[in-house]
Amino acid sequence: MRPQRRKTMGSMKKASVLLLLFLSLLLIASEEMVAVEGRTCESASSRFKGTCVRSSNCASVCQGEGFPDGRCEGLRRRCMCRKPC
Structure with a gap:
């Protein structure tokens, strides 16, 4: 057994x-x-008026223009819309 x-x-x-x-x-x-990031293309917003203070406001305007994102940039604080190239 x-x-x-x-x-x-x-x-x-x-x-x-x-x-x-x-x-x-x-x-x-x-x-x-790890995702490989591609290039990001930027374009000045055509609809944003005034000095860009909050990037969230810029992003909202850029989304209305067909861009996925936007940020306040530069010394002149311009709203720059961004999208993948």
């Missing part, structure tokens, strides 16, 4: 190795990928 304990220990070792392998593969697969 075979001892039951040996069979259980062997099964536990196999299960542990498989679990470790699975977790390793999961970790490798879920590693965060």
Whole structure:
């Protein structure tokens, strides 16, 4: 008669190795990928009036012009609309 304990220990070792392998593969697969950023094109807003103080206001105006983003830039504080090239 075979001892039951040996069979259980062997099964536990196999299960542990498989679990470790699975977790390793999961970790490798879920590693965060670094996105490569492309160039950003800028254009002065044609609708923004006055001195640009808040970039959030500039971004809102730029979105109305079809751009995804906008920022206040430069010494003259102009609203510059931005989009990926």
